[in-house]
Amino acid sequence: MSALEYRADLYDVIHGRRQHDIPWYVELARHVGGRVLELGAGTGRTALPVARAGIAIDALDVAEEMRAQLRKALEGETEEVRGRVRVLSGDMTRFSLPDSYGLIQIPFRSFLHNTTQDQQRACLERCHAHLAPGGLLALDVFLPSEEYMAAFEGDYEGLFRMDDPYPLPTGGFLLLSEWNAYDRAAQNVRAVHRYELLAENGRITESLYQILDLAWLYPDDLERLLVAAGFAEITFYSDFTSQPVGPETRDVAVTARRV
Ligand SMILES: C[S@@+](CC[C@H](N)C(=O)[O-])C[C@H]1O[C@@H](n2cnc3c(N)ncnc32)[C@H](O)[C@@H]1O
Numbered sequence: 063m064s065a066l067e068y069r070a071d072l073y074d075v076i077h078g079r080r081q082h083d084i085p086w087y088v089e090l091a092r093h094v095g096g097r098v099l100e101l102g103a104g105t106g107r108t109a110l111p112v113a114r115a116g117i118a119i120d121a122l123d124v125a126e127e128m129r130a131q132l133r134k135a136l137e138g139e140t141e142e143v144r145g146r147v148r149v150l151s152g153d154m155t156r157f158s159l160p161d162s163y164g165l166i167q168i169p170f171r172s173f174l175h176n177t178t179q180d181q182q183r184a185c186l187e188r189c190h191a192h193l194a195p196g197g198l199l200a201l202d203v204f205l206p207s208e209e210y211m212a213a214f215e216g217d218y219e220g221l222f223r224m225d226d227p228y229p230l231p232t233g234g235f236l237l238l239s240e241w242n243a244y245d246r247a248a249q250n251v252r253a254v255h256r257y258e259l260l261a262e263n264g265r266i267t268e269s270l271y272q273i274l275d276l277a278w279l280y281p282d283d284l285e286r287l288l289v290a291a292g293f294a295e296i297t298f299y300s301d302f303t304s305q306p307v308g309p310e311t312r313d314v315a316v317t318a319r320r321v
Pocket residue numbers: 066068077101102103104105106107108122123124125128152153154155168169170171172175
């Protein structure tokens with residue numbers, strides 16, 4: 063069983079800054095029309111902008127803490143936006159819903175929580191089964207960087223590397239540092255994140271670890287998986303633009319059509 067630990071109340075503090083993917087997902091949803099399904103919707107970072115753009119969305123997540131955070135965020139939205147979002151409990155490798163969709167989206171690398179090929183295939187099979195004929199699947203992954211991996215290996219193994227401080231909404235800061243252990247044969251990474259919460263006076267008030275197991279996939283891996291699952295018209299986007307994916311790409315986004 064893969065480790066999956068998100069500290070739901072700190073998720074938006076860290077990842078709320080990530081904005082560059084949102085227009086791509088919102089535009090796709092607008093273009094396709096109809097109710098969208100998001101897998102691994104978490105706190106609604108990507109689902110809420112879709113709903114705010116006037117599009118109904120089913121937000122499915124396996125973690126109750128994340129769903130609770132999304133329900134809390136919805137309380138601050140207008141009645142119209144609230145009415146467009148259904149928060150669903152489910153595992154992206156096993157879900158079965160009564161509806162079919164024109165668009166299923168899996169933003170921000172959530173597909174990589176499927177650390178085995180069996181899980182990856184099961185997830186794509188479920189997506190295929192829930193898409194209307196001609197429907198689109200859209201997801202993104204990171205492009206593995208040998209340079210980044212090397213920063214955590216050899217002499218640097220076990221060394222925590224620190225991010226910039228994140229201001230906390232309640233005052234003070236979150237310091238996040240991480241070290242990653244790469245299994246290059248299995249294409250899996252165990253990311254160990256250390257969180258230190260600091261009060262405004264600089265005193266550490268809480269310190270904790272979070273462990274995430276993720277797969278990494280190259281564009282060719284994704285293409286093979288998608289074709290095997292019955293998808294066609296597979297299109298890659300570099301960093302959510304129409305540029306081709308290349309060595310400088312960080313986020314590999316892909317769309318695939320159910321035939
Ligand atoms: C990186 S977050 C992405 C959240 C949101 N989509 C975003 O873009 O910010 C990954 C989410 O996937 C969820 N998740 C991980 N494995 C899952 C699974 N097997 N089925 C459903 N959700 C899963 C986690 O609970 C978490 O909320």
